[in-house]
Amino acid sequence: NTICPIQCPIPNCKERCQSDDHFHAFSDLQVNHFCGNEHQCRELCEDNGICQVVTKPKEQEEIYEGLVKETSITFTKYIQLSERLKCNKKIPPNEFKHTGKHTHKENGFHYCDAKCQFCEYYCTLPYGHTLHTHDTGHGIMTQTEFTGEDNVFEYAGYKLRVGDQGTFVLCNLFCKGLGRHRHIDYCQNVINCKDENQGRDIQHINEKVLPNPDKPKDFISHKLFWKRTGFKDPYSVQDQQEFEKCDYECPDDENLSYSNNEF
Structure with a gap:
Protein backbone atom coordinates (compact mmCIF):
# COMPACT_ATOMS: atom_id res chain seq x y z
CA ASN A 1 0.00 0.00 0.00
CA THR A 2 1.64 3.25 -1.15
CA ILE A 3 -0.87 5.65 0.50
CA CYS A 4 0.03 7.26 3.86
CA PRO A 5 -2.27 5.63 6.45
CA ILE A 6 -2.12 8.40 9.09
CA GLN A 7 -5.31 10.30 9.89
CA CYS A 8 -5.63 14.05 9.27
CA PRO A 9 -4.57 15.98 12.43
CA ILE A 10 -7.56 18.38 12.33
CA PRO A 11 -9.92 17.41 15.21
CA ASN A 12 -12.97 15.40 14.13
CA CYS A 13 -11.65 14.91 10.60
CA LYS A 14 -11.74 11.21 9.70
CA GLU A 15 -9.96 11.51 6.36
CA ARG A 16 -6.54 10.01 5.72
CA CYS A 17 -3.38 11.90 4.82
CA GLN A 18 -3.44 13.18 1.23
CA SER A 19 0.06 11.91 0.44
CA ASP A 20 0.43 8.88 -1.80
CA ASP A 21 3.90 8.28 -0.37
CA HIS A 22 3.65 5.71 2.39
CA PHE A 23 7.02 6.77 3.83
CA HIS A 24 6.87 10.55 3.28
CA ALA A 25 7.09 11.18 7.03
CA PHE A 26 10.73 10.08 6.86
CA SER A 27 11.60 12.51 4.09
CA ASP A 28 11.25 15.73 6.10
CA LEU A 29 11.82 16.90 9.66
CA GLN A 30 8.20 18.09 10.06
CA VAL A 31 5.30 16.50 8.25
CA ASN A 32 1.65 17.39 8.85
CA HIS A 33 -0.61 14.68 7.54
CA PHE A 34 -3.35 16.96 6.22
CA CYS A 35 -6.10 15.45 4.12
CA GLY A 36 -6.02 18.45 1.77
CA ASN A 37 -9.63 19.48 2.40
CA GLU A 38 -11.15 22.63 3.89
CA HIS A 39 -12.40 22.18 7.48
CA GLN A 40 -15.10 23.83 9.55
CA CYS A 41 -13.72 25.66 12.59
CA ARG A 42 -15.21 24.26 15.81
CA GLU A 43 -14.03 26.90 18.28
CA LEU A 44 -16.48 29.15 20.11
CA CYS A 45 -17.18 32.72 19.02
CA GLU A 46 -14.79 35.20 20.65
CA ASP A 47 -16.85 38.35 20.05
CA ASN A 48 -17.94 40.39 23.06
CA GLY A 49 -21.48 39.89 24.27
CA ILE A 50 -23.86 36.94 24.12
CA CYS A 51 -24.35 35.26 20.74
CA GLN A 52 -27.87 33.98 21.27
CA VAL A 53 -30.59 34.58 23.85
CA VAL A 54 -33.94 32.83 23.55
CA THR A 55 -36.30 35.65 24.46
CA LYS A 56 -39.25 33.28 24.88
CA PRO A 57 -38.22 31.39 28.03
CA LYS A 58 -38.65 27.70 28.65
CA GLU A 59 -41.47 26.93 31.08
CA GLN A 60 -41.75 24.13 33.63
CA GLU A 61 -43.96 23.54 36.66
CA GLU A 62 -42.27 23.33 40.06
CA ILE A 63 -43.19 23.40 43.77
CA TYR A 64 -41.51 25.61 46.35
CA GLU A 65 -41.60 24.34 49.94
CA GLY A 66 -41.36 27.34 52.25
CA LEU A 67 -39.62 27.64 55.60
CA VAL A 68 -43.03 27.95 57.26
CA LYS A 69 -44.28 24.37 57.57
CA GLU A 70 -47.67 24.75 55.85
CA THR A 71 -46.37 26.86 52.94
CA SER A 72 -46.20 25.00 49.62
CA ILE A 73 -46.31 27.03 46.41
CA THR A 74 -46.84 25.64 42.90
CA PHE A 75 -45.41 27.97 40.29
CA THR A 76 -44.24 28.11 36.69
CA LYS A 77 -40.47 28.32 36.39
CA TYR A 78 -39.23 30.40 33.47
CA ILE A 79 -35.74 29.71 32.13
CA GLN A 80 -33.97 32.06 29.75
CA LEU A 81 -31.63 30.08 27.51
CA SER A 82 -28.42 31.68 26.28
CA GLU A 83 -25.64 30.29 24.15
CA ARG A 84 -22.20 31.14 22.79
CA LEU A 85 -22.25 29.90 19.20
CA LYS A 86 -19.46 28.16 17.32
CA CYS A 87 -17.26 29.94 14.81
CA ASN A 88 -18.61 29.88 11.25
CA LYS A 89 -15.24 30.30 9.53
CA LYS A 90 -13.54 27.65 7.43
CA ILE A 91 -9.97 26.46 8.00
CA PRO A 92 -8.11 26.53 4.66
CA PRO A 93 -6.64 23.28 3.31
CA ASN A 94 -3.30 22.29 4.85
CA GLU A 95 -3.68 24.77 7.74
CA PHE A 96 -4.41 24.26 11.42
CA LYS A 97 -6.40 27.48 11.81
CA HIS A 98 -7.98 30.31 9.86
CA THR A 99 -6.92 33.95 9.98
CA GLY A 100 -8.64 36.42 12.30
CA LYS A 101 -10.57 35.77 15.48
CA HIS A 102 -13.34 33.23 15.92
CA THR A 103 -16.81 34.62 15.23
CA HIS A 104 -20.20 33.07 14.60
CA LYS A 105 -20.89 35.83 12.05
CA GLU A 106 -18.76 38.73 10.84
CA ASN A 107 -20.15 41.92 12.44
CA GLY A 108 -23.09 39.84 13.67
CA PHE A 109 -25.52 40.87 16.41
CA HIS A 110 -24.58 40.10 20.01
CA TYR A 111 -26.70 40.71 23.07
CA CYS A 112 -25.49 42.79 26.00
CA ASP A 113 -23.80 40.61 28.64
CA ALA A 114 -25.30 42.41 31.67
CA LYS A 115 -27.47 40.21 33.90
CA CYS A 116 -30.29 41.14 36.25
CA GLN A 117 -28.87 40.44 39.70
CA PHE A 118 -32.14 38.90 40.89
CA CYS A 119 -33.26 36.59 38.05
CA GLU A 120 -30.01 36.41 36.04
CA TYR A 121 -31.75 37.19 32.75
CA TYR A 122 -29.46 38.80 30.20
CA CYS A 123 -30.17 42.27 28.87
CA THR A 124 -31.80 41.92 25.45
CA LEU A 125 -30.33 45.14 24.04
CA PRO A 126 -27.33 45.03 21.66
CA TYR A 127 -23.87 44.66 23.16
CA GLY A 128 -22.32 48.09 23.69
CA HIS A 129 -25.66 49.92 23.71
CA THR A 130 -25.53 53.50 24.99
CA LEU A 131 -28.77 53.54 26.96
CA HIS A 132 -28.40 54.40 30.64
CA THR A 133 -30.37 51.34 31.74
CA HIS A 134 -30.42 47.73 30.62
CA ASP A 135 -33.65 46.00 29.63
CA THR A 136 -34.92 42.42 29.72
CA GLY A 137 -38.10 40.38 30.10
CA HIS A 138 -37.13 39.18 33.62
CA GLY A 139 -37.67 35.77 35.14
CA ILE A 140 -38.05 34.22 38.57
CA MET A 141 -35.93 35.68 41.37
CA THR A 142 -33.55 32.75 41.79
CA GLN A 143 -30.81 34.88 43.37
CA THR A 144 -32.90 36.46 46.12
CA GLU A 145 -34.20 35.67 49.56
CA PHE A 146 -36.92 37.42 51.50
CA THR A 147 -36.29 39.72 54.42
CA GLY A 148 -38.62 41.88 56.46
CA GLU A 149 -39.23 43.79 59.64
CA ASP A 150 -40.98 40.72 61.08
CA ASN A 151 -39.50 37.23 61.04
CA VAL A 152 -42.77 35.74 59.73
CA PHE A 153 -44.95 37.68 57.31
CA GLU A 154 -47.45 37.24 54.48
CA TYR A 155 -46.84 37.75 50.78
CA ALA A 156 -49.40 37.10 48.02
CA GLY A 157 -51.50 35.06 50.44
CA TYR A 158 -48.62 32.83 51.56
CA LYS A 159 -46.95 32.73 54.96
CA LEU A 160 -43.21 33.25 54.59
CA ARG A 161 -40.22 33.54 56.86
CA VAL A 162 -37.09 35.67 56.56
CA GLY A 163 -34.70 33.56 54.49
CA ASP A 164 -37.34 32.11 52.15
CA GLN A 165 -36.14 32.05 48.55
CA GLY A 166 -37.68 34.19 45.81
CA THR A 167 -37.70 31.32 43.33
CA PHE A 168 -41.49 31.32 42.92
CA VAL A 169 -41.99 34.97 42.00
CA LEU A 170 -41.08 36.97 38.88
CA CYS A 171 -38.97 40.13 39.05
CA ASN A 172 -41.59 42.07 37.13
CA LEU A 173 -44.48 40.89 39.34
CA PHE A 174 -42.91 40.91 42.80
CA CYS A 175 -43.56 44.60 43.55
CA LYS A 176 -47.08 44.35 42.13
CA GLY A 177 -47.92 41.91 44.90
Missing part, protein backbone atom coordinates in the same frame (compact mmCIF):
# COMPACT_ATOMS: atom_id res chain seq x y z
CA LEU A 178 -46.76 44.40 47.54
CA GLY A 179 -48.83 47.43 46.51
CA ARG A 180 -47.39 50.58 48.07
CA HIS A 181 -44.11 49.44 49.53
CA ARG A 182 -40.50 50.05 50.35
CA HIS A 183 -37.49 47.78 49.91
CA ILE A 184 -34.69 46.81 52.26
CA ASP A 185 -31.12 47.12 51.01
CA TYR A 186 -27.66 47.22 52.52
CA CYS A 187 -26.64 50.69 53.64
CA GLN A 188 -24.30 52.23 51.06
CA ASN A 189 -23.21 55.29 53.03
CA VAL A 190 -23.15 54.78 56.79
CA ILE A 191 -21.78 58.29 57.44
CA ASN A 192 -24.67 59.97 55.61
CA CYS A 193 -27.14 57.81 57.51
CA LYS A 194 -25.59 58.74 60.86
CA ASP A 195 -25.81 62.42 59.88
CA GLU A 196 -29.41 61.89 58.67
CA ASN A 197 -28.33 63.23 55.29
CA GLN A 198 -29.31 60.24 53.17
CA GLY A 199 -31.96 61.80 50.90
CA ARG A 200 -35.70 61.39 50.42
CA ASP A 201 -35.59 57.86 48.98
CA ILE A 202 -33.65 56.37 51.90
CA GLN A 203 -34.46 55.80 55.56
CA HIS A 204 -31.85 54.15 57.76
CA ILE A 205 -32.91 51.12 59.81
CA ASN A 206 -31.56 51.32 63.33
CA GLU A 207 -32.51 47.75 64.24
CA LYS A 208 -30.62 44.66 63.13
CA VAL A 209 -32.31 42.95 60.19
CA LEU A 210 -31.70 39.48 58.76
CA PRO A 211 -29.85 38.26 56.75
CA ASN A 212 -26.41 39.37 57.96
CA PRO A 213 -27.84 41.29 60.94
CA ASP A 214 -24.52 43.02 61.69
CA LYS A 215 -24.48 44.74 58.29
CA PRO A 216 -26.41 48.06 58.44
CA LYS A 217 -29.46 48.35 56.20
CA ASP A 218 -31.82 50.98 54.83
CA PHE A 219 -35.39 51.23 53.67
CA ILE A 220 -35.28 52.49 50.10
CA SER A 221 -37.98 53.53 47.65
CA HIS A 222 -39.13 51.38 44.73
CA LYS A 223 -37.62 53.95 42.35
CA LEU A 224 -34.18 53.81 43.98
CA PHE A 225 -34.34 50.02 44.23
CA TRP A 226 -34.62 49.64 40.45
CA LYS A 227 -32.17 52.47 39.77
CA ARG A 228 -29.52 50.57 41.72
CA THR A 229 -30.05 47.45 39.62
CA GLY A 230 -29.05 49.27 36.44
CA PHE A 231 -32.12 47.81 34.72
CA LYS A 232 -35.20 49.59 33.45
CA ASP A 233 -38.09 49.57 35.91
CA PRO A 234 -40.36 46.86 34.42
CA TYR A 235 -43.58 48.23 35.94
CA SER A 236 -46.13 50.47 34.22
CA VAL A 237 -46.09 54.23 34.75
CA GLN A 238 -49.33 53.89 36.72
CA ASP A 239 -47.77 51.28 39.01
CA GLN A 240 -44.65 53.38 39.49
CA GLN A 241 -46.73 56.40 40.48
CA GLU A 242 -48.61 54.27 43.01
CA PHE A 243 -45.37 52.85 44.42
CA GLU A 244 -44.02 56.39 44.97
CA LYS A 245 -46.74 57.05 47.53
CA CYS A 246 -46.19 56.37 51.20
CA ASP A 247 -46.66 52.76 52.27
CA TYR A 248 -47.67 53.55 55.85
CA GLU A 249 -51.32 52.90 56.77
CA CYS A 250 -52.82 55.29 59.32
CA PRO A 251 -55.86 53.98 61.25
CA ASP A 252 -58.75 56.38 61.76
CA ASP A 253 -62.22 56.01 63.25
CA GLU A 254 -63.79 54.20 60.29
CA ASN A 255 -61.12 52.73 58.07
CA LEU A 256 -57.46 52.67 57.15
CA SER A 257 -55.92 55.42 55.05
CA TYR A 258 -52.42 56.02 53.73
CA SER A 259 -50.21 58.68 55.26
CA ASN A 260 -48.83 61.43 53.02
CA ASN A 261 -45.51 61.43 54.85
CA GLU A 262 -42.43 60.66 52.80
CA PHE A 263 -39.23 59.05 53.99
Whole structure:
Protein backbone atom coordinates (compact mmCIF):
# COMPACT_ATOMS: atom_id res chain seq x y z
CA ASN A 1 0.00 0.00 0.00
CA THR A 2 1.64 3.25 -1.15
CA ILE A 3 -0.87 5.65 0.50
CA CYS A 4 0.03 7.26 3.86
CA PRO A 5 -2.27 5.63 6.45
CA ILE A 6 -2.12 8.40 9.09
CA GLN A 7 -5.31 10.30 9.89
CA CYS A 8 -5.63 14.05 9.27
CA PRO A 9 -4.57 15.98 12.43
CA ILE A 10 -7.56 18.38 12.33
CA PRO A 11 -9.92 17.41 15.21
CA ASN A 12 -12.97 15.40 14.13
CA CYS A 13 -11.65 14.91 10.60
CA LYS A 14 -11.74 11.21 9.70
CA GLU A 15 -9.96 11.51 6.36
CA ARG A 16 -6.54 10.01 5.72
CA CYS A 17 -3.38 11.90 4.82
CA GLN A 18 -3.44 13.18 1.23
CA SER A 19 0.06 11.91 0.44
CA ASP A 20 0.43 8.88 -1.80
CA ASP A 21 3.90 8.28 -0.37
CA HIS A 22 3.65 5.71 2.39
CA PHE A 23 7.02 6.77 3.83
CA HIS A 24 6.87 10.55 3.28
CA ALA A 25 7.09 11.18 7.03
CA PHE A 26 10.73 10.08 6.86
CA SER A 27 11.60 12.51 4.09
CA ASP A 28 11.25 15.73 6.10
CA LEU A 29 11.82 16.90 9.66
CA GLN A 30 8.20 18.09 10.06
CA VAL A 31 5.30 16.50 8.25
CA ASN A 32 1.65 17.39 8.85
CA HIS A 33 -0.61 14.68 7.54
CA PHE A 34 -3.35 16.96 6.22
CA CYS A 35 -6.10 15.45 4.12
CA GLY A 36 -6.02 18.45 1.77
CA ASN A 37 -9.63 19.48 2.40
CA GLU A 38 -11.15 22.63 3.89
CA HIS A 39 -12.40 22.18 7.48
CA GLN A 40 -15.10 23.83 9.55
CA CYS A 41 -13.72 25.66 12.59
CA ARG A 42 -15.21 24.26 15.81
CA GLU A 43 -14.03 26.90 18.28
CA LEU A 44 -16.48 29.15 20.11
CA CYS A 45 -17.18 32.72 19.02
CA GLU A 46 -14.79 35.20 20.65
CA ASP A 47 -16.85 38.35 20.05
CA ASN A 48 -17.94 40.39 23.06
CA GLY A 49 -21.48 39.89 24.27
CA ILE A 50 -23.86 36.94 24.12
CA CYS A 51 -24.35 35.26 20.74
CA GLN A 52 -27.87 33.98 21.27
CA VAL A 53 -30.59 34.58 23.85
CA VAL A 54 -33.94 32.83 23.55
CA THR A 55 -36.30 35.65 24.46
CA LYS A 56 -39.25 33.28 24.88
CA PRO A 57 -38.22 31.39 28.03
CA LYS A 58 -38.65 27.70 28.65
CA GLU A 59 -41.47 26.93 31.08
CA GLN A 60 -41.75 24.13 33.63
CA GLU A 61 -43.96 23.54 36.66
CA GLU A 62 -42.27 23.33 40.06
CA ILE A 63 -43.19 23.40 43.77
CA TYR A 64 -41.51 25.61 46.35
CA GLU A 65 -41.60 24.34 49.94
CA GLY A 66 -41.36 27.34 52.25
CA LEU A 67 -39.62 27.64 55.60
CA VAL A 68 -43.03 27.95 57.26
CA LYS A 69 -44.28 24.37 57.57
CA GLU A 70 -47.67 24.75 55.85
CA THR A 71 -46.37 26.86 52.94
CA SER A 72 -46.20 25.00 49.62
CA ILE A 73 -46.31 27.03 46.41
CA THR A 74 -46.84 25.64 42.90
CA PHE A 75 -45.41 27.97 40.29
CA THR A 76 -44.24 28.11 36.69
CA LYS A 77 -40.47 28.32 36.39
CA TYR A 78 -39.23 30.40 33.47
CA ILE A 79 -35.74 29.71 32.13
CA GLN A 80 -33.97 32.06 29.75
CA LEU A 81 -31.63 30.08 27.51
CA SER A 82 -28.42 31.68 26.28
CA GLU A 83 -25.64 30.29 24.15
CA ARG A 84 -22.20 31.14 22.79
CA LEU A 85 -22.25 29.90 19.20
CA LYS A 86 -19.46 28.16 17.32
CA CYS A 87 -17.26 29.94 14.81
CA ASN A 88 -18.61 29.88 11.25
CA LYS A 89 -15.24 30.30 9.53
CA LYS A 90 -13.54 27.65 7.43
CA ILE A 91 -9.97 26.46 8.00
CA PRO A 92 -8.11 26.53 4.66
CA PRO A 93 -6.64 23.28 3.31
CA ASN A 94 -3.30 22.29 4.85
CA GLU A 95 -3.68 24.77 7.74
CA PHE A 96 -4.41 24.26 11.42
CA LYS A 97 -6.40 27.48 11.81
CA HIS A 98 -7.98 30.31 9.86
CA THR A 99 -6.92 33.95 9.98
CA GLY A 100 -8.64 36.42 12.30
CA LYS A 101 -10.57 35.77 15.48
CA HIS A 102 -13.34 33.23 15.92
CA THR A 103 -16.81 34.62 15.23
CA HIS A 104 -20.20 33.07 14.60
CA LYS A 105 -20.89 35.83 12.05
CA GLU A 106 -18.76 38.73 10.84
CA ASN A 107 -20.15 41.92 12.44
CA GLY A 108 -23.09 39.84 13.67
CA PHE A 109 -25.52 40.87 16.41
CA HIS A 110 -24.58 40.10 20.01
CA TYR A 111 -26.70 40.71 23.07
CA CYS A 112 -25.49 42.79 26.00
CA ASP A 113 -23.80 40.61 28.64
CA ALA A 114 -25.30 42.41 31.67
CA LYS A 115 -27.47 40.21 33.90
CA CYS A 116 -30.29 41.14 36.25
CA GLN A 117 -28.87 40.44 39.70
CA PHE A 118 -32.14 38.90 40.89
CA CYS A 119 -33.26 36.59 38.05
CA GLU A 120 -30.01 36.41 36.04
CA TYR A 121 -31.75 37.19 32.75
CA TYR A 122 -29.46 38.80 30.20
CA CYS A 123 -30.17 42.27 28.87
CA THR A 124 -31.80 41.92 25.45
CA LEU A 125 -30.33 45.14 24.04
CA PRO A 126 -27.33 45.03 21.66
CA TYR A 127 -23.87 44.66 23.16
CA GLY A 128 -22.32 48.09 23.69
CA HIS A 129 -25.66 49.92 23.71
CA THR A 130 -25.53 53.50 24.99
CA LEU A 131 -28.77 53.54 26.96
CA HIS A 132 -28.40 54.40 30.64
CA THR A 133 -30.37 51.34 31.74
CA HIS A 134 -30.42 47.73 30.62
CA ASP A 135 -33.65 46.00 29.63
CA THR A 136 -34.92 42.42 29.72
CA GLY A 137 -38.10 40.38 30.10
CA HIS A 138 -37.13 39.18 33.62
CA GLY A 139 -37.67 35.77 35.14
CA ILE A 140 -38.05 34.22 38.57
CA MET A 141 -35.93 35.68 41.37
CA THR A 142 -33.55 32.75 41.79
CA GLN A 143 -30.81 34.88 43.37
CA THR A 144 -32.90 36.46 46.12
CA GLU A 145 -34.20 35.67 49.56
CA PHE A 146 -36.92 37.42 51.50
CA THR A 147 -36.29 39.72 54.42
CA GLY A 148 -38.62 41.88 56.46
CA GLU A 149 -39.23 43.79 59.64
CA ASP A 150 -40.98 40.72 61.08
CA ASN A 151 -39.50 37.23 61.04
CA VAL A 152 -42.77 35.74 59.73
CA PHE A 153 -44.95 37.68 57.31
CA GLU A 154 -47.45 37.24 54.48
CA TYR A 155 -46.84 37.75 50.78
CA ALA A 156 -49.40 37.10 48.02
CA GLY A 157 -51.50 35.06 50.44
CA TYR A 158 -48.62 32.83 51.56
CA LYS A 159 -46.95 32.73 54.96
CA LEU A 160 -43.21 33.25 54.59
CA ARG A 161 -40.22 33.54 56.86
CA VAL A 162 -37.09 35.67 56.56
CA GLY A 163 -34.70 33.56 54.49
CA ASP A 164 -37.34 32.11 52.15
CA GLN A 165 -36.14 32.05 48.55
CA GLY A 166 -37.68 34.19 45.81
CA THR A 167 -37.70 31.32 43.33
CA PHE A 168 -41.49 31.32 42.92
CA VAL A 169 -41.99 34.97 42.00
CA LEU A 170 -41.08 36.97 38.88
CA CYS A 171 -38.97 40.13 39.05
CA ASN A 172 -41.59 42.07 37.13
CA LEU A 173 -44.48 40.89 39.34
CA PHE A 174 -42.91 40.91 42.80
CA CYS A 175 -43.56 44.60 43.55
CA LYS A 176 -47.08 44.35 42.13
CA GLY A 177 -47.92 41.91 44.90
CA LEU A 178 -46.76 44.40 47.54
CA GLY A 179 -48.83 47.43 46.51
CA ARG A 180 -47.39 50.58 48.07
CA HIS A 181 -44.11 49.44 49.53
CA ARG A 182 -40.50 50.05 50.35
CA HIS A 183 -37.49 47.78 49.91
CA ILE A 184 -34.69 46.81 52.26
CA ASP A 185 -31.12 47.12 51.01
CA TYR A 186 -27.66 47.22 52.52
CA CYS A 187 -26.64 50.69 53.64
CA GLN A 188 -24.30 52.23 51.06
CA ASN A 189 -23.21 55.29 53.03
CA VAL A 190 -23.15 54.78 56.79
CA ILE A 191 -21.78 58.29 57.44
CA ASN A 192 -24.67 59.97 55.61
CA CYS A 193 -27.14 57.81 57.51
CA LYS A 194 -25.59 58.74 60.86
CA ASP A 195 -25.81 62.42 59.88
CA GLU A 196 -29.41 61.89 58.67
CA ASN A 197 -28.33 63.23 55.29
CA GLN A 198 -29.31 60.24 53.17
CA GLY A 199 -31.96 61.80 50.90
CA ARG A 200 -35.70 61.39 50.42
CA ASP A 201 -35.59 57.86 48.98
CA ILE A 202 -33.65 56.37 51.90
CA GLN A 203 -34.46 55.80 55.56
CA HIS A 204 -31.85 54.15 57.76
CA ILE A 205 -32.91 51.12 59.81
CA ASN A 206 -31.56 51.32 63.33
CA GLU A 207 -32.51 47.75 64.24
CA LYS A 208 -30.62 44.66 63.13
CA VAL A 209 -32.31 42.95 60.19
CA LEU A 210 -31.70 39.48 58.76
CA PRO A 211 -29.85 38.26 56.75
CA ASN A 212 -26.41 39.37 57.96
CA PRO A 213 -27.84 41.29 60.94
CA ASP A 214 -24.52 43.02 61.69
CA LYS A 215 -24.48 44.74 58.29
CA PRO A 216 -26.41 48.06 58.44
CA LYS A 217 -29.46 48.35 56.20
CA ASP A 218 -31.82 50.98 54.83
CA PHE A 219 -35.39 51.23 53.67
CA ILE A 220 -35.28 52.49 50.10
CA SER A 221 -37.98 53.53 47.65
CA HIS A 222 -39.13 51.38 44.73
CA LYS A 223 -37.62 53.95 42.35
CA LEU A 224 -34.18 53.81 43.98
CA PHE A 225 -34.34 50.02 44.23
CA TRP A 226 -34.62 49.64 40.45
CA LYS A 227 -32.17 52.47 39.77
CA ARG A 228 -29.52 50.57 41.72
CA THR A 229 -30.05 47.45 39.62
CA GLY A 230 -29.05 49.27 36.44
CA PHE A 231 -32.12 47.81 34.72
CA LYS A 232 -35.20 49.59 33.45
CA ASP A 233 -38.09 49.57 35.91
CA PRO A 234 -40.36 46.86 34.42
CA TYR A 235 -43.58 48.23 35.94
CA SER A 236 -46.13 50.47 34.22
CA VAL A 237 -46.09 54.23 34.75
CA GLN A 238 -49.33 53.89 36.72
CA ASP A 239 -47.77 51.28 39.01
CA GLN A 240 -44.65 53.38 39.49
CA GLN A 241 -46.73 56.40 40.48
CA GLU A 242 -48.61 54.27 43.01
CA PHE A 243 -45.37 52.85 44.42
CA GLU A 244 -44.02 56.39 44.97
CA LYS A 245 -46.74 57.05 47.53
CA CYS A 246 -46.19 56.37 51.20
CA ASP A 247 -46.66 52.76 52.27
CA TYR A 248 -47.67 53.55 55.85
CA GLU A 249 -51.32 52.90 56.77
CA CYS A 250 -52.82 55.29 59.32
CA PRO A 251 -55.86 53.98 61.25
CA ASP A 252 -58.75 56.38 61.76
CA ASP A 253 -62.22 56.01 63.25
CA GLU A 254 -63.79 54.20 60.29
CA ASN A 255 -61.12 52.73 58.07
CA LEU A 256 -57.46 52.67 57.15
CA SER A 257 -55.92 55.42 55.05
CA TYR A 258 -52.42 56.02 53.73
CA SER A 259 -50.21 58.68 55.26
CA ASN A 260 -48.83 61.43 53.02
CA ASN A 261 -45.51 61.43 54.85
CA GLU A 262 -42.43 60.66 52.80
CA PHE A 263 -39.23 59.05 53.99
